[in-house]
Amino acid sequence: MTSPIQSLSKAVTVNDNPFMKPMEWVSLALLAGVVLVVLPLALDGFRLNLVGKYLTYAFVALGLVICWGYAGILSLGQGVFFGLGGYCMAMYLKLEASSVENTKIQSTPGIPDFMDWNQITAIPWFWQPFKSLPLTLLLVVAVPVAFAFLISVAMFKRRVGGTYFAIITQAIAAILTILIVGQQGYTGGINGITDLRTLHGWDIRTDSAKVILYFVNGGLLIGCILMAQYVKRSKLGRILVAMREKEDRVRFSGYSVAGFKVFAFCLAAAFAAVGGAMFTLQVGFMSPSFVGIVPSIEMVIYAAVGGRLSLFGAVWGTLLVNYAKTSFSESFPDLWLFGLGALFIAVVLAFPNGLAGLWREHVEPRLFRKAKGLTPTPTPVLPAHGAPAE
Amino acid sequence: MNAALLPSTLIGTPADDKNFLLAVEGLTVSFDGFKAVNDVSFYVDPDEIRVIIGPNGAGKTTVLDLICGRTKASSGSIKYKGQELTRLSESAIVQAGVGRKFQTPSIYDDLTVFENLEISFPRGRSVFGALTFKRDAEVRDRIHEIAQTIFLKDQLDERAEFLSHGQKQWLEIGMLLIQDPELLMLDEPVAGMSVGERIKTAELLNQIIKGRSVLVIEHDMKFVEDIAHRVTVLHQGRVLSEGSMERVKTDPKVVEVYLGH
Amino acid sequence: MFGEYSLADLSSIFVMQGFAGLILFSVYVLMALGLAIIFGQMGVINMAHGEFMILGAYVTYLCSGFFQTHLPSLFGAYFFIAMALAFLASGALGMLVEWALIRHLYKRPLDTLLATWGLSLILQQAYRSIFGPREVGVELPSWMMGSIPVTDSIEVQINGLFVIAVTTVITLGVALLIYRSRFGAQIRAVMSNRPMAGAVGIDTEKVDRYTFGLGCGIAGIAGSAFTMIGSTGPTSGQLYIVDTFLIVVFGGAASLLGTIASAFSISQTQSTLEFFLSGSMAKVLTLLAVVGILMLRPQGLFTLKVRR
Numbered sequence: 001m002t003s004p005i006q007s008l009s010k011a012v013t014v015n016d017n018p019f020m021k022p023m024e025w026v027s028l029a030l031l032a033g034v035v036l037v038v039l040p041l042a043l044d045g046f047r048l049n050l051v052g053k054y055l056t057y058a059f060v061a062l063g064l065v066i067c068w069g070y071a072g073i074l075s076l077g078q079g080v081f082f083g084l085g086g087y088c089m090a091m092y093l094k095l096e097a098s099s100v101e102n103t104k105i106q107s108t109p110g111i112p113d114f115m116d117w118n119q120i121t122a123i124p125w126f127w128q129p130f131k132s133l134p135l136t137l138l139l140v141v142a143v144p145v146a147f148a149f150l151i152s153v154a155m156f157k158r159r160v161g162g163t164y165f166a167i168i169t170q171a172i173a174a175i176l177t178i179l180i181v182g183q184q185g186y187t188g189g190i191n192g193i194t195d196l197r198t199l200h201g202w203d204i205r206t207d208s209a210k211v212i213l214y215f216v217n218g219g220l221l222i223g224c225i226l227m228a229q230y231v232k233r234s235k236l237g238r239i240l241v242a243m244r245e246k247e248d249r250v251r252f253s254g255y256s257v258a259g260f261k262v263f264a265f266c267l268a269a270a271f272a273a274v275g276g277a278m279f280t281l282q283v284g285f286m287s288p289s290f291v292g293i294v295p296s297i298e299m300v301i302y303a304a305v306g307g308r309l310s311l312f313g314a315v316w317g318t319l320l321v322n323y324a325k326t327s328f329s330e331s332f333p334d335l336w337l338f339g340l341g342a343l344f345i346a347v348v349l350a351f352p353n354g355l356a357g358l359w360r361e362h363v364e365p366r367l368f369r370k371a372k373g374l375t376p377t378p379t380p381v382l383p384a385h386g387a388p389a390e
Numbered sequence: 391m392n393a394a395l396l397p398s399t400l401i402g403t404p405a406d407d408k409n410f411l412l413a414v415e416g417l418t419v420s421f422d423g424f425k426a427v428n429d430v431s432f433y434v435d436p437d438e439i440r441v442i443i444g445p446n447g448a449g450k451t452t453v454l455d456l457i458c459g460r461t462k463a464s465s466g467s468i469k470y471k472g473q474e475l476t477r478l479s480e481s482a483i484v485q486a487g488v489g490r491k492f493q494t495p496s497i498y499d500d501l502t503v504f505e506n507l508e509i510s511f512p513r514g515r516s517v518f519g520a521l522t523f524k525r526d527a528e529v530r531d532r533i534h535e536i537a538q539t540i541f542l543k544d545q546l547d548e549r550a551e552f553l554s555h556g557q558k559q560w561l562e563i564g565m566l567l568i569q570d571p572e573l574l575m576l577d578e579p580v581a582g583m584s585v586g587e588r589i590k591t592a593e594l595l596n597q598i599i600k601g602r603s604v605l606v607i608e609h610d611m612k613f614v615e616d617i618a619h620r621v622t623v624l625h626q627g628r629v630l631s632e633g634s635m636e637r638v639k640t641d642p643k644v645v646e647v648y649l650g651h
Numbered sequence: 652m653f654g655e656y657s658l659a660d661l662s663s664i665f666v667m668q669g670f671a672g673l674i675l676f677s678v679y680v681l682m683a684l685g686l687a688i689i690f691g692q693m694g695v696i697n698m699a700h701g702e703f704m705i706l707g708a709y710v711t712y713l714c715s716g717f718f719q720t721h722l723p724s725l726f727g728a729y730f731f732i733a734m735a736l737a738f739l740a741s742g743a744l745g746m747l748v749e750w751a752l753i754r755h756l757y758k759r760p761l762d763t764l765l766a767t768w769g770l771s772l773i774l775q776q777a778y779r780s781i782f783g784p785r786e787v788g789v790e791l792p793s794w795m796m797g798s799i800p801v802t803d804s805i806e807v808q809i810n811g812l813f814v815i816a817v818t819t820v821i822t823l824g825v826a827l828l829i830y831r832s833r834f835g836a837q838i839r840a841v842m843s844n845r846p847m848a849g850a851v852g853i854d855t856e857k858v859d860r861y862t863f864g865l866g867c868g869i870a871g872i873a874g875s876a877f878t879m880i881g882s883t884g885p886t887s888g889q890l891y892i893v894d895t896f897l898i899v900v901f902g903g904a905a906s907l908l909g910t911i912a913s914a915f916s917i918s919q920t921q922s923t924l925e926f927f928l929s930g931s932m933a934k935v936l937t938l939l940a941v942v943g944i945l946m947l948r949p950q951g952l953f954t955l956k957v958r959r
Contacts, residue, residue, distance in 0.1 A: 017525050074761045154946040163696055163760045164949065167896045168942060174893045175938045182931030236520035238505050242498040249496045252458060253510045254484035254569065255520075263517045293893065297768055304765065337776035344769025348762045349755060 017233060023364065027312040028225070035218045035315075045207045052214040052282045054322040055221055057082075059275025061302040061314035062221075063268030066228055068300070069308035070237060071264035072244030074162060077169030078272050078299050080176050081144040083291030085273025087180075087187075088143055090286040091127055092136035093196035093204075094188075113195070118185030127186075133200050140277045141270050148269030149262060156258040156265075170293055177292035192287025196280070204281055217278045221315070224271050228311050231267065240264055301340070304347045307356025316355055410469075411436045411603045412573055417456060417466035426452045428627040429466070434573070439604045441614045443638075444624035445647065450607045451493065453624070454575050457605075458490040459483045470573065485515065489571030493578050495558035499551035503542055503561060506550050507533045510565040532568060540564035540594065556587035560594065567598055574598075575605045580613055592616060664926055666805050672922030674811045674880055677818035679914040681873030682891055683898040684825055687910040689866035690899055692842045693859065695753055696764040699771035700895065701888025703745060703867040706774070707737030707874025708883040709782060715789040715878075727792045730875075734817070737871040745867025749860045757859075771889065778885040786884035795879070810879045817876050825869065826907055838862050897941050917941060 020028065039051055060078045068074045098112045106116040111123050129135045151172065155165055180187045188194065196204070203209060231237055239260055243250045251257050280286045289295065306317020321343070328336040351357060412434040419427045427449045434440050442450050455461040457468055459480040468475040475483050484490075498506050511532065514523035537543040540560040545553065550561060559579065566574060579595065580588045592613060595604075599617070608614050614621065614635065621638045623631040631641040638644055656664065682704055689697050697703075714733035718726045748770060756763040795813055800806040829835040840848040841858045849855045877883070894917070902913030917937060924933035 068761075072761075074764070076764075151946075155949075158946075158949050160949050163694075163764070164900065166696070166761060166764060167900055168945065171893050171897055171938060171942050175935055175942065178931050178938075179935050182929060182935065231521065234521050235508065235514055235523035235525075236517065238501060238509060239520055241500050242509055245498050245500055246496055248460070249492075249498070250509070251480040252460075252484055252490050253565065254481050254512065254515050256479065256481045256515075259517045260520070293889075297765075300765065334776065334780060337772045337779075341769040341772035341774075341776070344772065345752065345766045348759075348766040348769075349752070352762070 019233065020229060024229070024312075028222075031225075031312055031315060032218075032222055035221070036215065040211070040214065045210060048214055049210050049282060050326065051319070052210070052217050053279060054319055055217055055315070056275040056279040056282065057299060057302060057322065058221055058315040058318040059224060059278070060268075060272040060299040061306060061318045062224055062228055062311060063271035064300060064303040065306075065308060065311055065314045066231060066240070066271075067264045067268035068303065069310075070232065070240040070244065071261060072162060072240075073261055073265055074166045074300070075169045075265065075268065076166050076293065076296050076300065077173040078268065079291045079293075079296035080169075080173050081148060081269040081272035082276035082279070082295075082299070083176070083180075083286065083288070084144040084147060085140050085276030086280040086286040086290065087193065087276075088130065088136060088140045088273075089277035089280040090193040090196060091130040092133065093199060093280065094193050095123070095127065095131055096200070097195060097197040112188070112193070114188045114191075114193075115185055120185045124186055141273050144269045144273035144276075145266050148266045152262040152265040153258070156261045159258075170296070173291060173293050173296045177288045180288040180291060188287075190288060192285055192289070194285040194287075196284050199281065205284060210282065213278070213282050217282060220274060220278065224274065225311050225315070228267075228271075232311065236260065236263070298340075301344055301347065303354075305343065305354050307354030307359075309353065310356030313354055313356030313359075320355070409436070410434060411438075411471060412457070412605070413467075413469040414453075414457070415467050415469075417453070417463055417468065419452060419456060419461060419464045425627050427456065430624070430627070430629055432622050432629060432632065434603050434605060436572075436603055437601065439599055439606065439617055439619045441606045441608055441618040441621050442624060443608065443611075443614060443621060444630070447626075448624040449627040450624055451577055452627075454490060454577055454605070454607065457483075458488055458575065481515070484569065484571075485512075487572040488575065489566040489569050489573070490575045491562050491566055491577060491579060493581065495555065495562050497550045497558055497561050497565065500549065502547050502549055503537065503553070504533060504546045506561055507536055507564055507568055510568045512569050536564045536568050539567065539597065541590065556583050556591070559583065559587075559591065563591075563594065563598070571602065573603045573605065577607045578609065579606065580608065580610055588613075663802075663805050665923070668922050668926050669919065670807050670811065672919040673815055675922055676915050676918035677814045678873060678877055678880070678891075679894065679898055679918050680818050680822060680911055681876055682870060682895045683902070683910045683914050684822060684907070685866040685869035685873065686895050686899050687902070687907060688825075688829075688869070689863060690896070691903075691906070691910070692838060693757075693862055693866075694760060694842075695757070695863070696760055696767065696896075697753075697866070698764055698767040698892060699748070699774060700867075700870055701890070701892040702771045702774035702778075703741045703870040703888075704874035704877065704891070705778060705883060705885070705888040706741050706744060707734075707871030708878050708887070709778065709787075709874075710737040710740050710871070711875045711878045712782075712787050712789050712883060719790060726790075727794060730792065730795075734872055734875045737875040738868040739871075741871025741874070742864040742868030746860050746864035748867075749863040753863060754856065754859065771892075775885045775889070782885070784885060786882040786887070788882040789878045791879070814876045814879050817872075821869065821872055822907075822911065828865075829907065834858075834861070894938075897938065897945075901941050901945060 035055065040048060043051065060082050063081075064075070064078060094112045098110060100110040103109045103111070103113065103116070106113065108116055108121045111120065115123070129139060151169070155168065160168075181190045183189070198204060204213065239250060239255060243255075243257055243260060247257055250260075276286070276290070279290070302318040302321050303314045304317070305321050306313030306315065321340075324339065325336060328339060347354060353360075410433045414433070415431045417427055417430045418425060430449070430453060432440075442453065444450050452461060456463050457470075457475065459475065459478060459482075463476050466476075470483075470486060470488060473486060475486070475488070478486070498509070501509070508525065508529065511529055513529075514520045533546075534543065537546055540563060542553075542557060542561060542564065545557065550558065553561060559582075563576075563579065576595075580591050583591060588610075595617065606614075606617070618635055620633060621635050622629060623638055623641075623644050625647050630647065631638050631644045633641075682700070685703070686697065686700050689695050689700070711730070711733040714729050714736060718729035718732075722729075748767075752766055752770065753763060756766060791810060795810045798806045798808045799812075827835075829838065837848070837853050837858050840851075840853060841855045841862075845855055848858075874883075874888075877887075881887070898914045898917055899910055901917065902911070903909030920940070921933050921937040924936055927933075928936070
């Protein structure tokens with residue numbers, strides 16, 4: 001009885017579950033090459049810093065691929081976790097920038113300027129942990145994840161549906177924004193926490209610091225992609241897909257569905273938090289305009305444009321949408337919202353698999369045909385427009 | 391909670407449960423005042439094949455839903471190996487050894503046959519366990535063994551979406567089989583199958599019911615006669631009759647409401 | 652917190668805040684009614700609902716200008732015509748949107764959410780391009796201005812009373828339509844069992860389109876009423892969308908009465924708190940309470956019907 005089975009399993013090797021398929025290695029190399037080599041060589045310091053800012057949103061999009069694409073949980077409140085991570089980082093930097101000498105013109109020196117303006121005379125208790133860098137680095141991830149854990153445990157244990165969860169996360173994003181704006185003395189209000197200077201004595205405003213932070217950011221992003229890839233190809237990744245399709249069946253295979261949903265949501269929150277902290281470091285401030293409903297739902301479109309099931313697509317989607325946003329807002333500010341709105345509709349109606357889907361359908365088959373030496377695809381001819389005019 | 395923590399030495403020994411694998415007593419559930427299942431009691435022995443029959447709306451599927459925890463009972467008790475199931479979650483009931491097949495094939499379309507079976511493999515069911523789960527030789531061998539049993543060894547790498555209706559039913563049976571439950575519950579396993587598939591399924595069922603108790607809902611009387619040790623007849627949420635197929639068939643009450651039409 | 656007020660002051664405060672809350676409640680009810688029909692009955696999440704409301708507000712604004720310059724003699728009555736036009740404009744746009752967008756997405760509620768968000772961005776930008784980025788206000792006819800003194804310390808605004816009256820009439824009308832008319836019966840039939848409704852000869856696609864149009868049209872009327880108490884800008888609608896969704900979910904997505912009860916409790920809590928705390932903290936506390944209750948007892952307060 002056992003011998004034919006053993007031989008059977010030896011014969012079948014297609015089921016092997018490698019960490020990455022060849023095509024995924026190519027995608028990773030391509031992404032790493034562009035982010036870590038091509039862009040730093042091609043762009044000036046200002047533009048590179050801008051790309052660095054975009055890439056911090058890619059962390060959120062990456063989390064959404066796991067949470068929304070794989071697990072089917074649409075969160076419209078990812079800005080909350082991006083913001084919490086960013087605020088945790090900003091609180092540390094702000095305390096360091098508010099040394100007694102830097103703030104000696106204030107009525108209470110040694111506290112952040114906005115506290116002084118709001119007649120607060122001592123650093124409040126929840127700011128205290130952010131005097132320590134190691135503690136801050138821990139809290140950057142721990143605070144958003146703990147918050148995500150609380151929300152998701154409360155909701156998923158009670159088996160609330162997807163649309164309902166989306167509405168509640170959106171409400172939470174709205175509440176947090178109103179709270180931050182309203183509590184000016186503790187949070188810096190609508191302006192956010194600004195005028196950040198040094199990280200443990202290292203001036204983050206210099207050009208060289210910005211380049212270094214760009215590479216740190218890029219490295220962390222690749223690290224998060226690899227982590228997400230590990231989750232995706234583990235059995236947990238397949239359970240998430242199974243759950244998205246038939247939640248009940250997963251329960252009757254002996255899994256506690258809520259636990260897996262909580263995991264996916266917390267992982268997405270952790271990624272978003274890292275992105276938020278890197279945003280603060282690279283851009284030099286954090287404000288409630290990155291927490292609310294509008295940025296949160298815009299981050300969903302990054303993942304959707306890239307392809308909600310593709311980790312690499314999420315990064316490309318983020319870069320593309322933000323590039324379009326920046327160039328449109330510079331030249332035709334009125335058109336941008338029309339374009340973004342149309343993008344939301346198009347990505348739902350026409351391209352539900354986003355860029356990754358287009359790549360798989362149109363580019364990949366050609367690549368493979370080429371690799372096999374069959375009918376090499378002709379080099380694409382660039383349209384000749386513009387040439388004679390110049 | 392307490393029931394879940396019963397020491398395993400107690401299981402199967404309490405005198406009041408007389409070694410029944412499953413003891414359903416006074417089970418009642420009402421939806422908005424309508425009693426879909428009303429004071430139902432029955433007992434299943436180890437290795438017994440029990441078939442539940444009854445007209446549409448008799449509460450058959452609801453009884454299975456109650457046992458596997460999908461629906462919560464209004465009152466009554468369900469004891470599986472002495473352990474109260476009514477207070478456990480669905481996943482805990484599965485982990486205790488109860489497997490359930492649904493009426494319409496319930497499989498994961500987006501995954502391959504192999505992955506469908508792998509998810510059902512009873513290891514790595516916690517979040518951490520699933521993250522660190524290794525597709526080792528034991529898993530592979532077991533999946534290939536099951537695939538051979540359910541006639542799908544050549545379809546292992548196919549997406550489940552592309553299977554025929556009958557193959558989907560077999561796959562779901564395979565997913566149950568790999569869990570190796572002591573109590574297997576099947577809801578109309580041959581419904582919607584072609585004649586050829588039906589014969590193959592009967593053969594498959596005969597093969598897999600060895601060494602476990604099975605609770606089957608089925609309308610196909612020929613099929614019931616072939617496999618049933620005992621039959622329970624439900625009617626309007628109550629137990630109408632119980633016993634061997636011979637006895638039930640001749641029970642005037644059953645003839646009146648069920649076989650009479 | 653109550654220390655510095657006398658008992659008489661306090662009761663006046665509560666009455667006045669209660670009245671302010673009633674106006675807020677009216678706008679909430681009107682917005683939530685449309686959403687309760689679309690979300691509660693159809694299971695569609697329409698993130699552009701606020702923009703349908705603002706369309707009604709802009710229609711009212713245009714009417715106000717038109718009557719002022721061309722038909723000043725009828726200015727006193729323009730508001731009623733404006734409401735009817737607002738209903739038609741938002742309703743027609745709603746039916747167009749259902750046909751072009753929503754009907755392709757009935758089985759994908761989360762995608763509907765994204766698509767309608769895109770629609771809301773487009774509408775906002777369209778309003779900005781047409782009406783300019785600045786907020787506009789309507790001219791109230793003279794009979795709607797001023798207030799009626801009830802006691803020495805309590806007085807109520809006439810426009811507020813008018814909004815409350817409009818809300819009452821519309822709510823009763825919708826209730827009659829849904830629970831007493833043939834069209835209402837068809838809506839409920841389609842929503843509870845689509846294939847069956849189709850089988851007995853109901854044109855389910857038409858019912859979907861009219862139901863969506865009805866919900867949007869009511870939002871248009873809400874926008875019309877909204878101009879009585881606030882000014883209108885391209886993004887005014889977005890400010891209300893979260894509150895409105897919470898009201899509908901809190902009240903039990905499928906029942907109109909639940910929607911009204913929940914709009915009442917939320918608006919009263921908020922306006923009463925607003926007197927003692929800053930406006931933002933009142934809002935935070937109210938929303939937190941709603942979200943908190945929803946997290947603890949989602950199934951106890953509502954039943955969600957989302958088409959799968």
